[in-house]
Amino acid sequence: MTLxxxxxxxxxxxxxxxxxxxxxxxxxxxxxxxxxxRGRAFPxxxxxxxxxxxxxxxxxxxxxxxxxxxxxxxxLDELDLLERQVLHERHMISRELAGxxxxxxVRQGAALLTNGELAVMINEEDHLRLQSLRSGFDxxxxxxxxxxxxxxxxxxxxxxxxxxxxxxxxxxxxxxxxLRASVLxxxxxxVLTKEIAKVLQGLSQVGLTFRGLYGExxxxxxxxxxxxxxTTLGKSEEDLLDHxxxxxxxxxxYEQRARVVLQREAPTVIADKVWRAYGLLRYARSLSFEExxxxxxxxxxxxxxxxxxxxxxxxxxxxLIFTQPAHIAxxxxxxxxxxxxxxxxxxxxxxxxxEDAERRGPGGGAD
Amino acid sequence: MTLxxxxxxxxxxxxxxxxxxxxxxxxxxxxxxxxxxRGRAFPxxxxxxxxxxxxxxxxxxxxxxxxxxxxxxxxLDELDLLERQVLHERHMISRELAGxxxxxxVRQGAALLTNGELAVMINEEDHLRLQSLRSGFDxxxxxxxxxxxxxxxxxxxxxxxxxxxxxxxxxxxxxxxxLRASVLxxxxxxVLTKEIAKVLQGLSQVGLTFRGLYGExxxxxxxxxxxxxxTTLGKSEEDLLDHxxxxxxxxxxYEQRARVVLQREAPTVIADKVWRAYGLLRYARSLSFEExxxxxxxxxxxxxxxxxxxxxxxxxxxxLIFTQPAHIAxxxxxxxxxxxxxxxxxxxxxxxxxEDAERRGPGGGAD
Numbered sequence: 001m002t003l004x005x006x007x008x009x010x011x012x013x014x015x016x017x018x019x020x021x022x023x024x025x026x027x028x029x030x031x032x033x034x035x036x037x038r039g040r041a042f043p044x045x046x047x048x049x050x051x052x053x054x055x056x057x058x059x060x061x062x063x064x065x066x067x068x069x070x071x072x073x074x075x076l077d078e079l080d081l082l083e084r085q086v087l088h089e090r091h092m093i094s095r096e097l098a099g100x101x102x103x104x105x106v107r108q109g110a111a112l113l114t115n116g117e118l119a120v121m122i123n124e125e126d127h128l129r130l131q132s133l134r135s136g137f138d139x140x141x142x143x144x145x146x147x148x149x150x151x152x153x154x155x156x157x158x159x160x161x162x163x164x165x166x167x168x169x170x171x172x173x174x175x176x177x178x179l180r181a182s183v184l185x186x187x188x189x190x191v192l193t194k195e196i197a198k199v200l201q202g203l204s205q206v207g208l209t210f211r212g213l214y215g216e217x218x219x220x221x222x223x224x225x226x227x228x229x230x231t232t233l234g235k236s237e238e239d240l241l242d243h244x245x246x247x248x249x250x251x252x253x254y255e256q257r258a259r260v261v262l263q264r265e266a267p268t269v270i271a272d273k274v275w276r277a278y279g280l281l282r283y284a285r286s287l288s289f290e291e292x293x294x295x296x297x298x299x300x301x302x303x304x305x306x307x308x309x310x311x312x313x314x315x316x317x318x319x320l321i322f323t324q325p326a327h328i329a330x331x332x333x334x335x336x337x338x339x340x341x342x343x344x345x346x347x348x349x350x351x352x353x354x355e356d357a358e359r360r361g362p363g364g365g366a367d
Numbered sequence: 368m369t370l371x372x373x374x375x376x377x378x379x380x381x382x383x384x385x386x387x388x389x390x391x392x393x394x395x396x397x398x399x400x401x402x403x404x405r406g407r408a409f410p411x412x413x414x415x416x417x418x419x420x421x422x423x424x425x426x427x428x429x430x431x432x433x434x435x436x437x438x439x440x441x442x443l444d445e446l447d448l449l450e451r452q453v454l455h456e457r458h459m460i461s462r463e464l465a466g467x468x469x470x471x472x473v474r475q476g477a478a479l480l481t482n483g484e485l486a487v488m489i490n491e492e493d494h495l496r497l498q499s500l501r502s503g504f505d506x507x508x509x510x511x512x513x514x515x516x517x518x519x520x521x522x523x524x525x526x527x528x529x530x531x532x533x534x535x536x537x538x539x540x541x542x543x544x545x546l547r548a549s550v551l552x553x554x555x556x557x558v559l560t561k562e563i564a565k566v567l568q569g570l571s572q573v574g575l576t577f578r579g580l581y582g583e584x585x586x587x588x589x590x591x592x593x594x595x596x597x598t599t600l601g602k603s604e605e606d607l608l609d610h611x612x613x614x615x616x617x618x619x620x621y622e623q624r625a626r627v628v629l630q631r632e633a634p635t636v637i638a639d640k641v642w643r644a645y646g647l648l649r650y651a652r653s654l655s656f657e658e659x660x661x662x663x664x665x666x667x668x669x670x671x672x673x674x675x676x677x678x679x680x681x682x683x684x685x686x687l688i689f690t691q692p693a694h695i696a697x698x699x700x701x702x703x704x705x706x707x708x709x710x711x712x713x714x715x716x717x718x719x720x721x722e723d724a725e726r727r728g729p730g731g732g733a734d
Contacts, residue, residue, distance in 0.1 A: 268710055272652035279650030285639035343635055 003083040003330075005090070008072055009116040012092055016317035020136020024304040024313055025252050027184040027224070027320075028091075029139045031146050031241070034169045034178035035128040038158040042170040043107060043123045051109035055122050061156045062113050062120055067149045069115065076110040082335070085326030087112065091133065097124045118149055125170045126178075128153070137252065139181055139245050143237070166233065176233030181241055183248050184213070188223040188301040189258030190251075192270075199254055200225075207231050208247055213293070213320070222293030224320075227251065263305060274302025278310070281349050282357075286342040292323050292349060310357045319349060370450040370697075372457070375439055376483040379459055383684035387503015391671045391680055392619050394551040394591070394687075396506045397458075398513050398608070401536045401545035402495040405525040409537040410474060410490045418476035422489050428523045429480050429487055434516045436482065443477040449702070452693030454479065458500065464491045485516055492537045493545075495520070504619065506548055506612050510604070533600065543600030548608055550615050551580070555590040555668040556625030557618075559637075566621055567592075574598050575614055580660070580687070589660030591687075594618065630672060641669030645677070649720050654713040659690050677724045686716060 005011040015028045036042060040054055062068055076084055076097060084098040084106060092114060099106025111122040121129040130153070132146035160168040166176040174180070190196040200210055209230045212220040227248060229240050262270050277298025281287075287295075300316050302308035321327060323345050329335050332344055372378040382395045403409060407421055429435055443451055443464060451465040451473060459481060466473025478489040488496040497520070499513035527535040534545040541547070557563040567577055576597045579587040594615060596607050629637050644665025648654075654662075667683050669675035688694060690712050696702050699711055 268653055268706070272713075275650040275652050276647055279646035279648075280643055281646075282650070283642040283646030285642050286635055339635070346639070 003074070003079065003086060005086070008114065012090055012114060012116050013318070013321065014116050015091075015133040015135050016314065016321065017135050018313035018317055020134055020138045022252055023136035024300070025186055025255055026137035026248070027186060027317060028133060028135060029137060029142045029181070029183050030091075030131065030133045031139065031142050031179065031181040032129050032131040033146060033150055034126040034167065034174045034180075035130060035150075035153075036160040036168055036170070037127045038160045040127065040160075042125075043109075043127060044125060044170055048108045051107060051123050054127050055109035055111055058120070058122050058128060058157065059111070059113075061153055065149070065152060067145075067152050068113060068118055068120070071113050071115050074112045074114075076106050076112060077108050079106075082326050082329055086330055089324040089326050090321055092119060093121060094124060094129075097121050097129075118145055120149075120153075126174070128159075137183060137245075137248060139183070139241050139248075143181075143241055147237075174232055177235070177237050177240060179232055179237050179240055180228055181244050182226045182228030183244075185225050185227055185248065185251065185255075186223055186297065186300055187225055187251070187255050188297050189255045189262060191223045192262055193258045195254065195258060199251060203227060203247060203251070204230075206243070206247060208244065221290050222297035222320075224293070224297070259301075259305060270301075270305065271307055274298045274305070274307055278302065278308055278353075282353050283350070284346050287323070287346040287349060288342055289323060289325070289345070292319070292345060296320065310360050311353060312356060315352055315356050319352060322352075323349060370441070370446065370453060372453070375481065379457055379481060379483050380685070380688065381483050382458075382500040382502050383681065383688065384502050385680035385684055387501055387505045389619055390503035391667070392553055392622055393504035393615070394553060394684060395458075395500060395502060396504060396509045396548070396550050397498065397500045398506065398509050398546065398548040399496050399498040400513060400517055401493040401534065401541045401547075402497065402517075402520075403527040403535055403537070404494045405527045407494065409492075410476075410494060411492060411537055415475045418474060418490050421494050422476035422478055425487070425489050425495060425524065426478070426480075428520055432516070432519060434512075434519050435480060435485055435487070438480050438482050441479045441481075443473050443479060444475050446473075449693055449696055453697055456691040456693050457688055459486060460488055461491060461496070464488050464496075485512055487516075487520075493541070495526075504550060504615060506550070506608050506615075510548075510608055514604075541599055544602070544604050544607060546599055546604050546607055547595055548611050549593045549595030550611075552592050552594055552615065552618065552622075553590055553664065553667055554592055554618070554622050555664050556622045556629060558590045559629055560625045562621065562625060566618060570594065570614060570618070571597075573610070573614060575611065588657050589664035589687075591660070591664070626668075626672060637668075637672065638674055641665045641672070641674055645669065645675055645720075648716050649724075650717070651713050653709040654690070654716060655709055656690060656692070656712070659712060659716060660687070663687065677727050678720060679723060682719055682723050686719060689719075690716060 010017065037054055037057065041050060043051060062071065065071065074087065085100065087093045088095060088098040088100060093112050095101060097110055107123050109123045113120040117133060119131045121131065130146060130149050132142040134142045162168055167178040169175045169178055187196060190199055203210065207230045208227055211226045213224050229244050277295040281295050281299060296316055296319055299308060299311060303311055303313060303316065325341060328341060328344050336344060377384065404421055404424065408417060410418060429438065432438065441454065452467065454460045455462060455465040455467060460479050462468060464477055474490050476490045480487040484500060486498045488498065497513060497516050499509040501509045529535055533543040536542045536545055554563060557566055570577065574597045575594055578593045580591050596611050644662040648662045648666060663683055663686055666675060666678060670678055670680060670683065692708060695708060695711050703711060
């Protein structure tokens, strides 16, 4: 295993440190800009040698980037499957760049540059995907950083740009601003009060869309939703972000209101639910990823409601990432069989929760 | 509340102290003898004044009993409903004597005499029910004690006895020896391996019968079964007891074998099951009696398999008794509403398990 994520600040996980605004409900804010090199075929159509040329052209600039400094690079076409899966599970690269789709293996010249919060994916669907990822509900600061990176790079690399359509992209749905912003948000209150369908429908009517934890087509587990803008064209970056931020702020309010209702109408049912989830995570000997996500959702709600004080939000965030298959295999130092995986997952979950409970001392869970 | 069970050795619960043989599988052994006063109408047909006369006739003897000494008396017709329920839940009196059946209120002159292990119920279905109750699988010693009581009383009270039919009883199924012996046994292994139906069918073919935790007609919860002899006539007391003991010994062996198989074939499934049960009991905020029984069954299996070392069998036994409605109301000092009951139950379960875990120190549950 050559992958050394520890070179990154906090292993590239600072976006999960729960330091950002509203971080018990909004886990993270992410913005990406799709950019392409002027006069070069999009990666999906480019010949291998062109992909390498495109990559080197970008690297020549990024290696000197003041905004990215200090930067770490991963050449994905030199990493094995497990290493690419780890990067994907850590939300650092897309499934596409990781080459995880059966029909589309990892692309030659595919690379990731990152300093933890800012990243550049090279030879994804587009030549460049600039990305900013921050803890909590913090789109403004995320965009501030990303804009600096975009300006710096745009001043040195001629991007494919059309005066009428804006930035050109491999997929027309990304053209224009090339901007996609999303927040990863935890909505157990709206799910429990059965208002979630109405809320999601409302969002789709104002041009927003939702997905599960792991990008397009991924299922919603553990009441975690990624909310993002649907359109990229015909509006300025600021307008798109303002619109998303306004809507997310409203969803956060709905969620908070739902939690108040639950606490008022069914305090015992809620307390029972969140503590049972905690009890199962503390003691189960086998956990599927889906069950772990659902139980973590319960515990997160309990922490948010101040019922459970034994666990930090950071630990809950870490568990979202480190209970995934590639992370488990990496920790065990080998590929695990299907029956071994849920056992190792449960062992890890127990250890982290026990450590938290010990750190917080006895009585931390009393209520 | 006038009921003072604390006057009894360990509150009349010594049969639950897990000190007897095989006490992780066989919770207790109980034998009762049905006896009636010669020349007096059976209680079900007696006039109130005759019931009082019968009672006083028995009390004159039991008050001086050397075998029962020191004895505590409860006049059931002077206790309120909750107090009678507590005695019933503690397995000290039958539903009939407690007057818990809607159609049959408590009978005048109904009384209980007990020294903890030996007891005499007065004016139950029969004038006298002599009873011996011991921890674990210990029919022999239970009968030894009971025989001494029976001889002592029989020498002073003329019992209704027919040279051909033996002891006469209100219900003909009890005539002859008047003996019913039973063991309370925990068979989660046979339930999990799905062999239980076969085993129970085999028992019925050799004249044994089974019921749930609380006597005739009570449902099986938590994999606890009461196995007892069906017939009381045509065999000597010793033969009846030998037969039951032989069969129970075999069932205990089947259960042990089933546990070995489970541990060999599905160790993770079993460990996961018992630890999840423990986790839920440690943290749930609301527990129905049935769920509590089922979870306690899981934990008991874990303790029996030496997977869980945080809990004593005695604590598990106590929880069987003290999580019942009347015991909860007694502890809270008032009648509880339907929604309050499961909350109070869960609080009590948590407290006892926490105390056990603290007593055993950290690491007791590690494996």
